[in-house]
Amino acid sequence: MSQAPLLEVRDLHTYLFPRRGVIRAVDGVSFTLHRGETLGLVGESGCGKTMTALSLLRLVPQPVARIVKGEIWLEGEDLLQKSEREMRRIRGRKIAMILQDPQTSLNPVLTVGTQLIEALALQGREASSRLVARAVELLQRVRVADAARRLRHYPHQLSGGMKQRVVGAIAMAGNPQVLIADEPTTALDVTIQLQYLNLLKELQAQTAMALLFITHDFGVVAHTCDRVAVMYAGRIVESGPVRAVFNRPAHPYTQALIAAVPSLDEPVERLDTIEGQPPAPEAFPAGCRFHPRCPYAEPRCHQDYPPTLPVADGHTAACWRLAAP
Ligand SMILES: Nc1ncnc2c1ncn2[C@@H]1O[C@H](COP(=O)(O)OP(=O)(O)OP(=O)(O)O)[C@@H](O)[C@H]1O
Numbered sequence: 001m002s003q004a005p006l007l008e009v010r011d012l013h014t015y016l017f018p019r020r021g022v023i024r025a026v027d028g029v030s031f032t033l034h035r036g037e038t039l040g041l042v043g044e045s046g047c048g049k050t051m052t053a054l055s056l057l058r059l060v061p062q063p064v065a066r067i068v069k070g071e072i073w074l075e076g077e078d079l080l081q082k083s084e085r086e087m088r089r090i091r092g093r094k095i096a097m098i099l100q101d102p103q104t105s106l107n108p109v110l111t112v113g114t115q116l117i118e119a120l121a122l123q124g125r126e127a128s129s130r131l132v133a134r135a136v137e138l139l140q141r142v143r144v145a146d147a148a149r150r151l152r153h154y155p156h157q158l159s160g161g162m163k164q165r166v167v168g169a170i171a172m173a174g175n176p177q178v179l180i181a182d183e184p185t186t187a188l189d190v191t192i193q194l195q196y197l198n199l200l201k202e203l204q205a206q207t208a209m210a211l212l213f214i215t216h217d218f219g220v221v222a223h224t225c226d227r228v229a230v231m232y233a234g235r236i237v238e239s240g241p242v243r244a245v246f247n248r249p250a251h252p253y254t255q256a257l258i259a260a261v262p263s264l265d266e267p268v269e270r271l272d273t274i275e276g277q278p279p280a281p282e283a284f285p286a287g288c289r290f291h292p293r294c295p296y297a298e299p300r301c302h303q304d305y306p307p308t309l310p311v312a313d314g315h316t317a318a319c320w321r322l323a324a325p
Protein backbone atom coordinates (compact mmCIF):
# COMPACT_ATOMS: atom_id res chain seq x y z
CA MET A 1 0.00 0.00 0.00
CA SER A 2 1.49 3.35 -0.98
CA GLN A 3 -0.41 5.58 1.44
CA ALA A 4 1.34 6.17 4.78
CA PRO A 5 -0.12 3.98 7.51
CA LEU A 6 -2.40 5.51 10.12
CA LEU A 7 -0.69 3.54 12.87
CA GLU A 8 2.76 2.04 12.85
CA VAL A 9 4.12 0.00 15.72
CA ARG A 10 7.86 -0.58 15.67
CA ASP A 11 9.73 -3.10 17.77
CA LEU A 12 7.41 -2.79 20.76
CA HIS A 13 8.53 -4.42 24.00
CA THR A 14 6.21 -4.51 27.00
CA TYR A 15 7.48 -6.47 29.98
CA LEU A 16 5.96 -7.34 33.30
CA PHE A 17 8.08 -7.19 36.41
CA PRO A 18 6.55 -9.33 39.13
CA ARG A 19 8.52 -9.76 42.34
CA ARG A 20 10.76 -12.31 40.74
CA GLY A 21 11.76 -12.67 37.09
CA VAL A 22 10.63 -10.85 33.97
CA ILE A 23 7.61 -11.70 31.82
CA ARG A 24 8.32 -10.73 28.24
CA ALA A 25 4.66 -10.40 27.27
CA VAL A 26 5.34 -8.30 24.15
CA ASP A 27 8.83 -8.83 22.84
CA GLY A 28 9.55 -7.03 19.59
CA VAL A 29 6.18 -6.50 17.89
CA SER A 30 5.92 -4.46 14.68
CA PHE A 31 2.89 -3.91 12.46
CA THR A 32 1.03 -1.24 10.50
CA LEU A 33 -2.62 -0.34 10.25
CA HIS A 34 -4.13 1.75 7.45
CA ARG A 35 -7.26 3.88 7.39
CA GLY A 36 -10.38 1.84 6.84
CA GLU A 37 -8.49 -1.41 7.23
CA THR A 38 -9.26 -4.35 9.50
CA LEU A 39 -6.23 -6.14 10.88
CA GLY A 40 -6.71 -9.38 12.78
CA LEU A 41 -4.26 -10.11 15.59
CA VAL A 42 -4.51 -13.82 16.20
CA GLY A 43 -2.76 -16.25 18.52
CA GLU A 44 -3.19 -18.57 21.47
CA SER A 45 -4.05 -17.49 24.97
CA GLY A 46 -1.18 -15.71 26.71
CA CYS A 47 0.79 -14.82 23.57
CA GLY A 48 0.59 -11.08 24.34
CA LYS A 49 -2.36 -9.81 22.28
CA THR A 50 -4.11 -7.86 25.02
CA MET A 51 -0.82 -6.50 26.33
CA THR A 52 -0.01 -5.25 22.82
CA ALA A 53 -3.39 -3.50 22.62
CA LEU A 54 -3.08 -1.96 26.09
CA SER A 55 0.38 -0.69 25.11
CA LEU A 56 -1.13 1.25 22.19
CA LEU A 57 -3.28 3.13 24.70
CA ARG A 58 -0.46 3.28 27.25
CA LEU A 59 -2.77 1.53 29.69
CA VAL A 60 -0.62 -1.42 30.70
CA PRO A 61 -1.28 -2.67 34.26
CA GLN A 62 0.48 -0.47 36.82
CA PRO A 63 2.95 -0.80 38.38
CA VAL A 64 3.79 -4.33 37.26
CA ALA A 65 4.02 -3.70 33.51
CA ARG A 66 6.20 -1.28 31.59
CA ILE A 67 6.71 -0.47 27.92
CA VAL A 68 10.46 -0.84 27.83
CA LYS A 69 11.20 -0.16 24.18
CA GLY A 70 9.65 0.65 20.84
CA GLU A 71 7.74 3.29 18.90
CA ILE A 72 4.01 3.72 18.31
CA TRP A 73 3.44 6.19 15.48
CA LEU A 74 -0.06 7.56 15.04
CA GLU A 75 -0.40 10.14 12.28
CA GLY A 76 3.25 11.09 12.48
CA GLU A 77 3.47 11.28 16.27
CA ASP A 78 5.10 8.77 18.58
CA LEU A 79 2.63 8.00 21.36
CA LEU A 80 5.44 6.77 23.57
CA GLN A 81 6.79 10.34 23.70
CA LYS A 82 3.48 11.82 24.86
CA SER A 83 2.78 13.02 28.38
CA GLU A 84 0.04 11.32 30.36
CA ARG A 85 -2.05 14.46 29.92
CA GLU A 86 -1.72 14.27 26.13
CA MET A 87 -2.54 10.57 26.22
CA ARG A 88 -5.82 11.33 27.97
CA ARG A 89 -6.83 13.35 24.93
CA ILE A 90 -5.77 10.61 22.56
CA ARG A 91 -7.64 7.80 24.31
CA GLY A 92 -11.19 7.60 23.11
CA ARG A 93 -10.76 10.26 20.43
CA LYS A 94 -7.97 8.74 18.41
CA ILE A 95 -7.69 5.21 19.74
CA ALA A 96 -10.47 3.46 21.58
CA MET A 97 -10.61 -0.06 22.86
CA ILE A 98 -13.42 -2.45 23.48
CA LEU A 99 -12.22 -4.54 26.37
CA GLN A 100 -12.15 -8.28 26.29
CA ASP A 101 -14.85 -8.79 28.89
CA PRO A 102 -18.02 -6.74 28.39
CA GLN A 103 -19.17 -7.74 31.89
CA THR A 104 -16.34 -5.87 33.55
CA SER A 105 -16.19 -2.89 31.21
CA LEU A 106 -19.64 -1.67 32.24
CA ASN A 107 -20.29 -0.32 35.70
CA PRO A 108 -23.05 -2.46 37.25
CA VAL A 109 -24.44 0.32 39.44
CA LEU A 110 -24.90 2.92 36.69
CA THR A 111 -27.52 2.94 33.96
CA VAL A 112 -26.58 2.52 30.33
CA GLY A 113 -27.58 6.14 29.75
CA THR A 114 -25.36 7.49 32.51
CA GLN A 115 -22.38 5.56 31.18
CA LEU A 116 -22.93 6.66 27.59
CA ILE A 117 -23.44 10.29 28.58
CA GLU A 118 -20.31 10.16 30.71
CA ALA A 119 -18.32 8.90 27.73
CA LEU A 120 -19.74 11.62 25.48
CA ALA A 121 -19.16 14.36 28.06
CA LEU A 122 -15.57 13.21 28.46
CA GLN A 123 -15.00 13.90 24.78
CA GLY A 124 -16.25 17.45 25.37
CA ARG A 125 -17.55 17.89 21.86
CA GLU A 126 -21.23 17.94 22.61
CA ALA A 127 -23.37 20.62 24.30
CA SER A 128 -24.81 19.19 27.51
CA SER A 129 -28.36 19.71 26.23
CA ARG A 130 -27.55 17.36 23.32
CA LEU A 131 -26.02 14.54 25.36
CA VAL A 132 -29.14 12.46 25.85
CA ALA A 133 -30.08 12.68 22.18
CA ARG A 134 -26.53 11.71 21.20
CA ALA A 135 -26.61 8.76 23.60
CA VAL A 136 -29.79 7.54 21.92
CA GLU A 137 -28.15 7.96 18.51
CA LEU A 138 -25.12 5.96 19.60
CA LEU A 139 -27.28 3.08 20.80
CA GLN A 140 -29.21 3.15 17.55
CA ARG A 141 -25.97 3.02 15.62
CA VAL A 142 -25.08 -0.25 17.31
CA ARG A 143 -28.60 -1.49 16.58
CA VAL A 144 -30.00 -1.55 20.07
CA ALA A 145 -33.77 -1.53 19.71
CA ASP A 146 -35.89 0.85 21.75
CA ALA A 147 -32.80 2.90 22.55
CA ALA A 148 -34.49 5.64 24.60
CA ARG A 149 -35.90 3.09 27.02
CA ARG A 150 -32.61 1.17 27.19
CA LEU A 151 -30.86 4.27 28.51
CA ARG A 152 -32.67 3.77 31.80
CA HIS A 153 -31.59 0.14 32.13
CA TYR A 154 -28.76 -1.25 34.23
CA PRO A 155 -26.23 -3.64 32.69
CA HIS A 156 -27.77 -6.69 34.41
CA GLN A 157 -31.01 -6.04 32.53
CA LEU A 158 -29.27 -6.59 29.18
CA SER A 159 -28.31 -9.78 27.38
CA GLY A 160 -24.63 -10.54 26.80
CA GLY A 161 -24.80 -9.47 23.17
CA MET A 162 -26.57 -6.26 24.06
CA LYS A 163 -24.03 -5.42 26.74
CA GLN A 164 -21.33 -5.83 24.16
CA ARG A 165 -23.14 -3.43 21.83
CA VAL A 166 -23.35 -0.89 24.63
CA VAL A 167 -19.61 -1.25 25.21
CA GLY A 168 -19.18 -0.74 21.46
CA ALA A 169 -21.34 2.39 21.57
CA ILE A 170 -19.21 3.79 24.40
CA ALA A 171 -16.07 3.12 22.38
CA MET A 172 -17.59 4.94 19.40
CA ALA A 173 -18.49 8.01 21.49
CA GLY A 174 -15.27 9.80 20.61
CA ASN A 175 -15.31 8.90 16.90
CA PRO A 176 -11.94 7.15 17.17
CA GLN A 177 -9.64 6.68 14.19
CA VAL A 178 -8.49 3.34 15.51
CA LEU A 179 -10.83 0.97 17.26
CA ILE A 180 -9.35 -2.04 19.03
CA ALA A 181 -11.76 -4.87 19.69
CA ASP A 182 -10.39 -7.51 22.03
CA GLU A 183 -12.59 -10.52 21.52
CA PRO A 184 -14.19 -12.09 24.54
CA THR A 185 -13.44 -15.80 24.43
CA THR A 186 -16.21 -17.21 26.55
CA ALA A 187 -18.83 -14.52 26.99
CA LEU A 188 -20.53 -14.98 23.65
CA ASP A 189 -21.05 -17.71 21.14
CA VAL A 190 -19.39 -17.48 17.78
CA THR A 191 -22.54 -16.56 15.85
CA ILE A 192 -23.20 -13.56 18.07
CA GLN A 193 -19.51 -12.74 17.84
CA LEU A 194 -19.66 -12.66 14.05
CA GLN A 195 -22.81 -10.54 14.11
CA TYR A 196 -21.09 -8.10 16.40
CA LEU A 197 -18.01 -7.97 14.26
CA ASN A 198 -20.12 -7.33 11.19
CA LEU A 199 -21.72 -4.48 13.06
CA LEU A 200 -18.30 -3.03 13.82
CA LYS A 201 -17.49 -3.38 10.12
CA GLU A 202 -20.61 -1.41 9.22
CA LEU A 203 -19.59 1.37 11.58
CA GLN A 204 -16.15 1.24 10.05
CA ALA A 205 -17.58 1.65 6.56
CA GLN A 206 -19.31 4.85 7.68
CA THR A 207 -16.27 6.39 9.34
CA ALA A 208 -13.12 4.97 7.66
CA MET A 209 -11.78 4.06 11.08
CA ALA A 210 -9.19 1.34 11.27
CA LEU A 211 -10.07 -1.77 13.20
CA LEU A 212 -7.65 -3.94 15.13
CA PHE A 213 -9.46 -7.13 15.87
CA ILE A 214 -7.97 -9.48 18.44
CA THR A 215 -9.01 -13.11 18.51
CA HIS A 216 -8.00 -16.75 18.96
CA ASP A 217 -10.04 -17.75 15.99
CA PHE A 218 -8.51 -17.86 12.56
CA GLY A 219 -11.92 -18.66 11.09
CA VAL A 220 -13.33 -15.35 12.32
CA VAL A 221 -10.27 -13.55 10.94
CA ALA A 222 -10.69 -15.16 7.54
CA HIS A 223 -14.28 -13.99 7.40
CA THR A 224 -13.79 -10.41 8.43
CA CYS A 225 -10.24 -9.07 8.22
CA ASP A 226 -8.21 -7.58 5.38
CA ARG A 227 -4.86 -8.49 6.83
CA VAL A 228 -3.74 -10.75 9.63
CA ALA A 229 -0.82 -10.76 12.05
CA VAL A 230 -0.15 -14.05 13.76
CA MET A 231 1.34 -13.74 17.22
CA TYR A 232 3.28 -16.38 19.09
CA ALA A 233 5.15 -16.02 22.38
CA GLY A 234 5.32 -12.22 22.35
CA ARG A 235 6.17 -11.79 18.68
CA ILE A 236 4.50 -11.62 15.31
CA VAL A 237 5.56 -14.69 13.40
CA GLU A 238 3.65 -14.09 10.17
CA SER A 239 1.62 -11.32 8.61
CA GLY A 240 0.01 -10.51 5.31
CA PRO A 241 -3.24 -10.24 3.38
CA VAL A 242 -5.75 -12.67 4.88
CA ARG A 243 -6.29 -14.58 1.68
CA ALA A 244 -2.58 -15.00 1.00
CA VAL A 245 -1.85 -16.16 4.53
CA PHE A 246 -4.85 -18.44 4.61
CA ASN A 247 -4.08 -20.02 1.25
CA ARG A 248 -0.34 -20.22 1.69
CA PRO A 249 0.65 -20.05 5.34
CA ALA A 250 4.44 -20.00 5.59
CA HIS A 251 5.05 -20.37 9.30
CA PRO A 252 4.44 -23.83 10.79
CA TYR A 253 2.52 -22.20 13.65
CA THR A 254 0.16 -20.46 11.22
CA GLN A 255 -0.22 -23.74 9.37
CA ALA A 256 -1.22 -25.43 12.60
CA LEU A 257 -3.65 -22.62 13.46
CA ILE A 258 -5.33 -22.92 10.10
CA ALA A 259 -5.43 -26.70 10.29
CA ALA A 260 -7.25 -26.27 13.61
CA VAL A 261 -10.11 -24.43 11.86
CA PRO A 262 -12.46 -27.23 10.82
CA SER A 263 -13.89 -25.16 7.99
CA LEU A 264 -14.37 -21.49 7.33
CA ASP A 265 -18.02 -21.76 8.26
CA GLU A 266 -17.29 -23.40 11.55
CA PRO A 267 -14.90 -21.28 13.59
CA VAL A 268 -13.17 -22.95 16.53
CA GLU A 269 -13.28 -21.62 20.03
CA ARG A 270 -10.09 -23.20 21.23
CA LEU A 271 -6.85 -24.08 19.55
CA ASP A 272 -6.22 -27.21 21.49
CA THR A 273 -5.54 -29.29 18.41
CA ILE A 274 -1.95 -28.04 18.30
CA GLU A 275 0.40 -30.38 20.11
CA GLY A 276 2.08 -29.04 23.21
CA GLN A 277 1.79 -25.78 25.07
CA PRO A 278 3.08 -22.33 24.19
CA PRO A 279 6.17 -21.48 26.25
CA ALA A 280 5.83 -19.44 29.45
CA PRO A 281 6.90 -15.83 28.79
CA GLU A 282 9.24 -15.90 31.78
CA ALA A 283 11.21 -18.68 30.10
CA PHE A 284 11.11 -18.48 26.32
CA PRO A 285 13.35 -21.08 24.67
CA ALA A 286 16.42 -19.92 22.77
CA GLY A 287 16.11 -19.62 19.02
CA CYS A 288 12.69 -19.79 17.42
CA ARG A 289 10.13 -19.91 20.20
CA PHE A 290 8.00 -22.37 18.29
CA HIS A 291 10.76 -24.91 17.79
CA PRO A 292 9.73 -27.24 20.66
CA ARG A 293 6.37 -27.75 18.91
CA CYS A 294 7.56 -27.52 15.33
CA PRO A 295 7.62 -30.62 13.15
CA TYR A 296 10.31 -29.07 10.90
CA ALA A 297 12.73 -27.81 13.57
CA GLU A 298 16.38 -27.93 12.46
CA PRO A 299 19.51 -27.29 14.54
CA ARG A 300 19.59 -23.56 13.71
CA CYS A 301 16.00 -23.17 14.95
CA HIS A 302 17.28 -24.07 18.43
CA GLN A 303 19.97 -21.40 18.34
CA ASP A 304 18.89 -18.16 16.69
CA TYR A 305 15.58 -16.38 16.35
CA PRO A 306 14.69 -16.39 12.64
CA PRO A 307 14.63 -13.11 10.70
CA THR A 308 11.37 -11.84 9.21
CA LEU A 309 11.53 -12.82 5.56
CA PRO A 310 9.31 -12.15 2.53
CA VAL A 311 6.93 -14.84 1.35
CA ALA A 312 5.09 -12.79 -1.28
CA ASP A 313 3.99 -9.19 -1.77
CA GLY A 314 3.10 -7.81 1.68
CA HIS A 315 3.36 -11.27 3.19
CA THR A 316 6.21 -12.07 5.59
CA ALA A 317 7.08 -14.77 8.08
CA ALA A 318 9.80 -15.37 10.65
CA CYS A 319 10.91 -18.90 9.84
CA TRP A 320 14.32 -20.35 9.01
CA ARG A 321 12.77 -22.49 6.30
CA LEU A 322 12.37 -19.32 4.20
CA ALA A 323 16.09 -18.54 4.46
CA ALA A 324 18.82 -20.06 2.34
CA PRO A 325 20.20 -23.18 4.06
N1 LIG B 1 -1.25 -8.32 35.42
C1 LIG B 1 -0.41 -9.29 35.03
N2 LIG B 1 0.53 -9.78 35.87
C2 LIG B 1 1.37 -10.75 35.50
N3 LIG B 1 1.37 -11.32 34.29
C3 LIG B 1 0.46 -10.89 33.40
C4 LIG B 1 -0.50 -9.86 33.72
N4 LIG B 1 -1.26 -9.65 32.64
C5 LIG B 1 -0.82 -10.50 31.69
N5 LIG B 1 0.22 -11.25 32.14
C6 LIG B 1 0.97 -12.25 31.36
O1 LIG B 1 1.42 -11.65 30.16
C7 LIG B 1 1.32 -12.55 29.07
C8 LIG B 1 0.53 -11.93 27.93
O2 LIG B 1 -0.81 -11.72 28.38
P1 LIG B 1 -1.97 -11.18 27.42
O3 LIG B 1 -3.10 -10.83 28.31
O4 LIG B 1 -1.44 -10.10 26.55
O5 LIG B 1 -2.30 -12.47 26.55
P2 LIG B 1 -3.41 -12.65 25.42
O6 LIG B 1 -2.73 -13.02 24.16
O7 LIG B 1 -4.30 -11.46 25.38
O8 LIG B 1 -4.22 -13.93 25.94
P3 LIG B 1 -5.82 -14.26 25.88
O9 LIG B 1 -6.06 -14.75 24.49
O10 LIG B 1 -5.99 -15.32 26.91
O11 LIG B 1 -6.57 -13.01 26.19
C9 LIG B 1 0.69 -13.81 29.64
O12 LIG B 1 1.69 -14.74 29.88
C10 LIG B 1 0.06 -13.37 30.93
O13 LIG B 1 0.05 -14.43 31.85
Ligand SMILES: [Mg+2]
Pocket: 049, 050, 051, 100, 182
Ligand atom coordinates in the same frame (compact mmCIF):
# COMPACT_ATOMS: atom_id res chain seq x y z
MG1 LIG C 1 -6.27 -11.16 25.82
